Every structure is written in structure tokens, then in C-alpha cells.
Amino acid sequence: MIHRRTRSHFASPRNQSGMSLLEIIIVIVLIGAVLTLVGSRVLGGADRGKANIAKSQVQTMAGKIENYQLDTGKLPAKLDDLVTQPGGSSGWLGPYAKPAELNDPWGNALEYRAPGEGQPFDLISLGKDGKVGGSSYDADIKYE
Numbered sequence: 001m002i003h004r005r006t007r008s009h010f011a012s013p014r015n016q017s018g019m020s021l022l023e024i025i026i027v028i029v030l031i032g033a034v035l036t037l038v039g040s041r042v043l044g045g046a047d048r049g050k051a052n053i054a055k056s057q058v059q060t061m062a063g064k065i066e067n068y069q070l071d072t073g074k075l076p077a078k079l080d081d082l083v084t085q086p087g088g089s090s091g092w093l094g095p096y097a098k099p100a101e102l103n104d105p106w107g108n109a110l111e112y113r114a115p116g117e118g119q120p121f122d123l124i125s126l127g128k129d130g131k132v133g134g135s136s137y138d139a140d141i142k143y144e
Contacts, residue, residue: 054125062143083095104125124141
């Protein structure tokens with residue numbers, strides 16, 4: 001049996017083609033779109049996580065206010081009373097909270113009012129924007 005060798009054909013430089021400018025632009029646009037989608041998911045996840053932490057924090061802080069009330073027989077005048085003993089309060093067994101716990105995950109101070117509207121006290125995180133009202137991550141988170 002006779003084997004013939006065939007020449008391997010290499011494309012001449014004239015026949016070789018790279019990517020055209022249009023193809024490069026399309027690839028860059030597609031990469032940008034994917035990065036935008038991934039970035040929005042990651043950053044949106046951070047805000048969603050902070051909103052969940054704020055909900056838990058408001059509930060936890062309400063429990064600390066109630067512990068203060070059980071020990072002293074009255075509600076705190078302000079949230080700082082949970083950190084340092086106010087003058088003239090007997091039965092204080094604190095500190096009930098750390099100073100950092102008086103701020104929500106976005107760094108805004110929790111709002112506290114005693115008496116509250118229809119309940120002994122109101123405790124509110126004003127959300128990401130730090131303003132009353134809002135929607136989505138800017139919405140107020142209230143103790144119910």
C-alpha cells in the first residue's frame with residue numbers, strides 16, 4: 001500500500017482574517033451588558049441584605065427597650081439610656097445596647113418615640129435614604 005503525502009495547506013496572509021472592528025464592538029457591548037447585569041445583582045443583594053438586617057435590628061432593639069422597662073419600671077426617655085445609665089433611674093442593669101446598635105445598617109440613627117402611635121413606643125429605621133417614607137430599600141422599617 002502506498003501512502004501519499006499531502007501537503008498541508010496554510011492559508012495565505014491574504015486569506016487569514018481576524019475580527020473586524022464591528023465584531024470587536026459587539027463583543028465589548030456584550031461583555032459590558034453581562035457585567036452590568038452581574039453588578040446590579042451583587043449590589044442589589046447588598047441592599048436587600050441590609051434591609052433584612054435592619055428589620056432584625058429593629059426587633060432586637062425593641063426587645064432591649066422592653067428589658068429596660070422591665071428592670072426600671074419605665075420606658076427609656078431616649079435610646080442613649082440603653083447605653084449609659086440615666087441619672088435618677090433605679091433598677092438599671094445595663095448597658096442594654098452598644099452605641100453602634102443605635103444606628104441602622106446604613107449608618108442612620110434609629111428613631112425612637114415614647115409614647116408611640118397606638119403602642120407604648122415607636123422604633124423606626126428610615127431605610128437607605130434616611131428620610132421618612134419611601135419605597136423598596138428606602139422604605140421605613142417600623143417595630144410593630
